[in-house]
Amino acid sequence: MNVNGVARLMLIKIRFPRLFLALLLLSLVHLPASNAQNVEPFKFFRDYVGLKDDQITAIRSGKAVAKVVESRTPDEVFVFGSVYAQSAPEKYLKLASDIDALRKLPSYLAIRKFSDPPQLSDLDGFTLEADDIKQLKNCEPGKCDVQLPSEAMDAFKQSVNWSAPNAANQANQLAQKMALEAIQRYTQGGNAALGTYMDKHHPAVVGETFKSLLSRSKALPVYLPALERYLLEYPQAQSENIQSEFYWEKVNFGLKPTLRIVQVVVYRDSRSTGPAYAVAVKQLYASHYFETALDLTVCVRDQENPDRGFYLITLKGSQQAGLTGFKGGIVRKVAVDKTRSSLERALGAIKQKLESRTD
Numbered sequence: 001m002n003v004n005g006v007a008r009l010m011l012i013k014i015r016f017p018r019l020f021l022a023l024l025l026l027s028l029v030h031l032p033a034s035n036a037q038n039v040e041p042f043k044f045f046r047d048y049v050g051l052k053d054d055q056i057t058a059i060r061s062g063k064a065v066a067k068v069v070e071s072r073t074p075d076e077v078f079v080f081g082s083v084y085a086q087s088a089p090e091k092y093l094k095l096a097s098d099i100d101a102l103r104k105l106p107s108y109l110a111i112r113k114f115s116d117p118p119q120l121s122d123l124d125g126f127t128l129e130a131d132d133i134k135q136l137k138n139c140e141p142g143k144c145d146v147q148l149p150s151e152a153m154d155a156f157k158q159s160v161n162w163s164a165p166n167a168a169n170q171a172n173q174l175a176q177k178m179a180l181e182a183i184q185r186y187t188q189g190g191n192a193a194l195g196t197y198m199d200k201h202h203p204a205v206v207g208e209t210f211k212s213l214l215s216r217s218k219a220l221p222v223y224l225p226a227l228e229r230y231l232l233e234y235p236q237a238q239s240e241n242i243q244s245e246f247y248w249e250k251v252n253f254g255l256k257p258t259l260r261i262v263q264v265v266v267y268r269d270s271r272s273t274g275p276a277y278a279v280a281v282k283q284l285y286a287s288h289y290f291e292t293a294l295d296l297t298v299c300v301r302d303q304e305n306p307d308r309g310f311y312l313i314t315l316k317g318s319q320q321a322g323l324t325g326f327k328g329g330i331v332r333k334v335a336v337d338k339t340r341s342s343l344e345r346a347l348g349a350i351k352q353k354l355e356s357r358t359d
Contacts, residue, residue, distance in 0.1 A: 039303055039304070040273075040300060040303060041082075041300045041311050041313060042056055044219060044223070044313075045059070045082070048218060048219040049067065049069065049080050050067075050069075051065075051067070055067070059082050059083065059084055059311070060084060061084070062083070062084050062086075062351070063083070064081065064082075064083040064344050064345075064347035064348040064351065065081065065082055065083070065344065066079060066080065066081035066340045066341070066343045066344040066347070067079070067080050067081070067340070068080075068336050068340050069315075071216070072216065074329065074332055075291075075319050075320055075321065076213065076216065076317070076318070076319050077316075077317070077318050077319075077320060077332070077335065077336055077339065078216065078315065078316070078317045079315070079316045079336070079339045079340050079343055080313075080314070080315050081313075081314045081315075081316075081340075081343040081344060081346075081347050082311060082312060082313045082314065082347070083311075083312050083347040083348065083350070083351045084302075084309055084310075084311055084312075084351075085309050085310060085311075085312055085350070085351045085354045085355060086308060086309040086355050087309055087310070087354035087355055088310070089276035089277050089299035089301070089310050090277075091354050092277070092297075092299055092310075092312060092350070092354060093266070093277050093279070093299075095350070095353065095354065096279050096297070097264075097266075099111055099112075099113065106252075107251050107252055107253055108249060108250075108251055109250040109251065109252055109257055110125050110126075110249060110250040111247060111248070111249040111250075112124075112125065112126075112247065112248055112249075113245055113246070113247050114183065114245070114246040114247065114248070116245075117184075117187075118180055118183045118184065118187075118246060119180075120176060120177065120180050122180075122248075123176040123179055123180060123248065125250075126172075126175065126176050126179060126248050126250075126259065127172045127175075127250075128146075128171060128172060128175055128259065128287070129256065129257055130168070131145075131256070132145065132146050132256075132287065133167075133168050133171045133172075136153075136156040136157075136160075136171055137156075137157070137160075137162050138157075139153040139156065139157070139199070140153065141153065141198040141199075142198065142199075142200065142201045143199075144198075144199035145199070145288075146199060146287050146288070147197045147199050147204075147285075147286060147287055147288060147291070147321075148197065148198065148199055149195040149196055149197065149198055150196075150198040152178055153198070155174065155178070156171060156174060159174055160174060175259075179248065179261060179285070182194075182195070182261065182284065182285060183246055183261065183284070186263075186284055187235060188235070190207075190233065190234050190235055190236065191206070191207030191210060191211065191232065191234070192207050193207075194206035194207045194210070194284060194285075197291060200321055204291040204292075204319075204321075206284075206285075206291065206292060209291050209292040209319055210282070210292040210294070211232060212319075213292050213293075213294060213317050213318070213319055214228065214231060214232065214294065214317075216317065217296075217315065217317070220296075223274075223275065223298075224267065224269075224275065224278055224298075226239050226241065226242065226267070227242065227265070227267045227278055227280060230242050230244075230265060230267075231265065231280060231282060231294070234263075239267075241267060241268045241269065241270060242265060242266070242267050242268075243265075243266050244263050244264060244265040244266070245263075245264050246261070246262070246263055246264070246284075247261070247262050247264060248260065248261050248262075249262065253289070256288060258286055258287050258288040258289060258290075259285075259286070259287040260283055260285065260286045260287075260290075261283075261284045261285040261286075262281050262282060262283050262284060263281075263282045263284055264279065264280070264281050264282075265279070265280040265281075265282060266278075266279055267279075267280070273303075275298045275299060275300050275301075276299045276300070276301055276310065277298070277299045278296065278297070278298045278299070279296070279297045279298075280294060280295070280296050280297075281293075281294070281295040281296075282294050283318075289320050289321065290318050290319070290320055291318075291319045291320065291321055292318065292319050293316075293317065293318035293319075294316075294317050294318075295314070295315075295316050295317075296314065296315045296316075296317075297312065297313065297314045298312075298313045298314075299311070299312060299313075300313060312347065312350065312351070314343065314347065316339065316343065320335070
């Protein structure tokens with residue numbers, strides 16, 4: 001063997017141990033994820049969301065990941081998202097309840113918390129858009145651009161003097177009165193009191209629609225049974241670990257500003273192995289688009305490094321009108337893609353804010 005041949009042989013012998021060492025280190029890097037089948041939230045990520053190992057690794061490394069979750073029907077939309085934050089769950093809870101911060105977001109045009117008990121004065125600023133007010137004059141069941149029960153349509157046509165100069169003010173005052181009455185009915189009768197939207201040809205029974213949406217989540221009764229029971233059986237279901245408040249908001253998530261009334265439910269888990277907190281935003285009414293909706297965000301402790309941080313996990317679910325058929329399919333794809341990308345950006349922004357907060 002010549003000198004060049006010996007040199008090549010020596011180079012191979014030197015490179016092989018280095019290559020072996022590199023492969024060994026690489027396997028060790030991925031070992032925790034592969035061995036974490038029964039550690040939360042990795043088990044949830046795999047079994048209930050269907051994430052791949054590379055997606056889980058990305059989340060663990062601090063990257064925000066969002067994924068569209070398969071739905072049963074075209075009018076249902078589910079989007080999952082998660083990010084790891086080197087912060088405390090209590091800081092997220094404080095951030096989530098910061099109304100002033102929400103007001104600064106471009107999608108929020110107005111937001112206000114209801115008093116306990118709710119008062120009519122809480123609805124100052126709860127006003128319909130000019131185009132919506134024009135539609136209310138001629139709304140009929142099966143043909144209305146505003147989501148309403150049939151009795152509400154009749155009330156707008158009969159109670160507002162549409163020829164008067166202050167017809168818009170009359171319509172807004174009636175809308176505020178209806179919103180207050182809707183909250184009062186819900187606090188007494190729960191989901192059954194949410195009524196039926198009659199603006200489309202296919203009526204939407206809000207309480208039943210919400211129950212159907214919630215049944216899509218197989219993980220909720222496993223991980224948060226008390227919260228699921230509260231969302232379905234309020235006000236009968238009560239828990240010392242759950243508190244709720246009511247808000248109204250005007251948001252611009254779609255083609256036109258939408259008025260919404262929501263119940264914000266905060267769940268605190270006293271178990272050391274359970275989720276630290278869960279925040280559920282349950283829609284009670286929306287003037288457009290969403291027949292029902294639930295945003296659920298859960299703070300899961302880092303079981304591997306308890307003092308380092310936590311996993312922020314979000315699931316946004318909704319049933320929306322106008323997402324079926326050929327045209328609806330196109331609208332659905334745009335809406336779902338936009339929701340996924342915006343959730344990913346939002347989680348990244350939340351992570352940055354949590355990790356930079358010093359208070």
